[in-house]
Amino acid sequence: MRVLITGGSSGLGAALARAFSARGDSVLICDLNPPVVGAPSGATSAPEGAGAPSHPFRSFLAPGGPVPSTVAPAPSGSEAAPSAAAPASPADTASPAGDAAPATTAYLHLDVRSEDDWAAALDWVTRNWGGLDVLVNNAGVAGGGRIDVATLEEWEWITQINLFGVVRGTRAFVPMFKAQRSGYIVNTASLAGLVHPAGMGSYNAVKAAVVAFTETTGHELASYGVKASAVCPSYFRTNLVSSMQGADKGLAAIISHLVESSPVSADDIAAAVLAGMERGDEIILPDEAARQAWGLKQSDRAAYDKVMRAQAAKLEALGE
Ligand SMILES: NC(=O)c1ccc[n+]([C@@H]2O[C@H](COP(=O)([O-])OP(=O)(O)OC[C@H]3O[C@@H](n4cnc5c(N)ncnc54)[C@H](O)[C@@H]3O)[C@@H](O)[C@H]2O)c1
Numbered sequence: 001m002r003v004l005i006t007g008g009s010s011g012l013g014a015a016l017a018r019a020f021s022a023r024g025d026s027v028l029i030c031d032l033n034p035p036v037v038g039a040p041s042g043a044t045s046a047p048e049g050a051g052a053p054s055h056p057f058r059s060f061l062a063p064g065g066p067v068p069s070t071v072a073p074a075p076s077g078s079e080a081a082p083s084a085a086a087p088a089s090p091a092d093t094a095s096p097a098g099d100a101a102p103a104t105t106a107y108l109h110l111d112v113r114s115e116d117d118w119a120a121a122l123d124w125v126t127r128n129w130g131g132l133d134v135l136v137n138n139a140g141v142a143g144g145g146r147i148d149v150a151t152l153e154e155w156e157w158i159t160q161i162n163l164f165g166v167v168r169g170t171r172a173f174v175p176m177f178k179a180q181r182s183g184y185i186v187n188t189a190s191l192a193g194l195v196h197p198a199g200m201g202s203y204n205a206v207k208a209a210v211v212a213f214t215e216t217t218g219h220e221l222a223s224y225g226v227k228a229s230a231v232c233p234s235y236f237r238t239n240l241v242s243s244m245q246g247a248d249k250g251l252a253a254i255i256s257h258l259v260e261s262s263p264v265s266a267d268d269i270a271a272a273v274l275a276g277m278e279r280g281d282e283i284i285l286p287d288e289a290a291r292q293a294w295g296l297k298q299s300d301r302a303a304y305d306k307v308m309r310a311q312a313a314k315l316e317a318l319g320e
Contacts, residue, residue, distance in 0.1 A: 001025040002129045004121065006112050006169060007139030009035040011238030012188060015270035016136060017105065023274075026103045026129070030110035030121055031139065112139045112165030118172040125173075131180050134277075135173050137166040138188040138231075142240045142255060144200035145248030146315060154246050155202045163206040163213075170217060174226075183226040186277065187214045191234045191290040194283070195297050195304070198312035199251045207232075211283070218282055229282055231273055234289035236264040250318035264289075 003020045007013035008029030017027045017035070029035055108124055110117040125132050143158040144150065166187050177183030192200060193207030211230045218228035241256040264287050272286030285291045297304040 001133040002028075002125070002131065003134040003136065004028045004030060004125060004132055004173075005136040005138055006030045006110065006165065007188075008136075009033050009107070011240060012233075012236070012266045012269055012273075013136070013138045015266035016138065016273060018267070019270040019274055020134075021103065021105055024103050025134075027105045028121070028125065029105065029107045030112075030117075031107070032109070032111055034107045034109075112137075112168060113160050115168065118168050122172050122176065126176070132173060132176060132183065134184045134186060135169060135177075136186045136188070137169045138186075139165055140188060140190075140240075141243035141245070142203070142252075142259070143244065143246055144203040144255060145246045145251050146199050147201055149248040149251075150202055151247055157245065158202050159206050162203070163209050166210050166213060170213070174217075174221065177221065177226045178224045181225045183221075183224075184277065185214070185217055185221075185226065185228040186273065186284075187217075187228070187230050189214065189230040189232050191232050191285075191293055193230065194232055194290075195293050195308075197308060199248070199254075199315045215282065227280060229277060229280075229284050231269075231276070231284045231286060232290055232294070233269050233286050234264070234293065235259050235262040236266060236269050236287065237262050238266050251315070 001020070003017075003025050005013050005017055005020075005027060008017045008027070009031035010033075013029070013031070014035060017029055020027050106128075108121055110121055112118075140162045141158060143154055143162075145154065170185055170187075173183070173185075177185075187210050189210040190203070190207040192204045193209075193211040196204040196208070211232065214228045214230035217226075221228065235258040237260060241252075241259050244252050244256065246252055269286045273284055276284030276286065285294060296307070
C-alpha cells in the first residue's frame with residue numbers, strides 16, 4: 001500500500017510509519033521537520049517512578065496525586081518544536097510504488113496549514129505513486145487552558161493545525177480517492193474528542209470536530225469505496241508536550257505530566273491503529289484507558305459527570 005502520514009517524523013506518526021513499513025508498505029512522511037534516522041519517536045519507557053494509571057484522569061483524581069507545578073517554556077513561534085536532527089531521504093529519491101514495486105520511505109516538508117504544501121504533496125504522490133491508498137492526518141499540537149485563561153490566539157493556532165490541517169489534507173486527496181474509487185482516511189483525533197475534561201476547551205473542541213468530520217467523510221465517501229476512521233487515544237508518551245503553547249501554565253503542567261508518565265508508548269498505539277483499520281472501526285480506541293473512559297460516558301453518564309466534576313474541582317486549586 002501507499003501511505004501518506006502527516007506529523008510522521010515524531011511520536012505516533014513515526015510509530016505508524018515504522019508499522020506500515022514493517023509490513024511492506026511505502027510511506028511518505030510529511031512534517032515540518034525531517035525524521036531522525038534511528039531515533040525513538042518519543043520516550044520509550046515511562047519515567048522512573050511514574051504511575052500506571054488505569055483511568056485517563058487518574059492523575060487528576062488520585063488524592064495527593066502528582067501534579068507538577070511548572071512546565072518547560074513553550075517554544076517561540078507558532079510551530080511545533082523541532083524533533084529531528086538529521087534529514088531522511090529526500091522525497092524525490094523515492095521510486096514508484098505500485099503493487100509490485102519495492103516499498104520505500106520518503107520525506108516531504110509539509111506544513112498542514114499550507115494549501116501550497118498540500119498541492120505539492122498531491123503532486124508528489126501523483127508523480128511517484130500514481131495514487132494513494134491511505135492518508136493519515138496525524139499532525140497535531142498540544143494546547144488547552146481554562147476558558148478565561150486561554151487566549152483567542154491559542155484557539156486560532158490549535159484550530160489551524162489540529163482541525164484545519166485535517167480538513168485541508170482531506171480536501172486535497174478526496175478528488176484522487178473519488179477518481180480511483182478507493183482509499184482510507186485515518187484521522188488522529190484523541191479521547192478528548194469523545195470525553196471532554198475541564199480546562200481543555202480548545203483541544204477538546206477541535207478533536208471533537210475531527211471526530212465529527214471523520215464520520216461525515218465516511219458517510220459521504222462510502223459509495224466511492226473510501227473509508228474513514230478517527231483514532232481516539234488517551235495519553236501516551238511522545239514529544240507532544242514540546243509543542244505546547246498557552247497562557248495557562250498550570251494546566252499545561254498537568255497535561256505534560258499525563259503524557260510523559262503514561263505507561264503506553266506510541267508503538268503500542270500504532271499497532272492498535274493498524275488492527276483497528278483491519279477491522280474497519282470508525283472510531284479506533286487504541287488503549288484501555290480510552291476504552292474505559294468512553295465506555296463510562298456511554299454506560300453511566302452520572303458517574304462520568306461525577307468524575308469530570310471532581311477533575312474540574314482540582315483545577316480550582318491551580319489558582320489564576
Ligand atoms: N501523545 C498523546 O498523549 C496524544 C493523545 C491523544 C491524541 N494525540 C494526537 O496524536 C497526534 C500526534 O501527536 P504525538 O503525540 O505523536 O506528538 P509529537 O509532537 O511527538 O508528533 C507530532 C508531529 O506533528 C508535527 N507537526 C506539528 N505541527 C505541524 C504542522 N503544522 N504541519 C506538519 N506537521 C506538524 C510535529 O513536527 C511532530 O513531528 C496529534 O494529533 C495529537 O493531538 C496525542
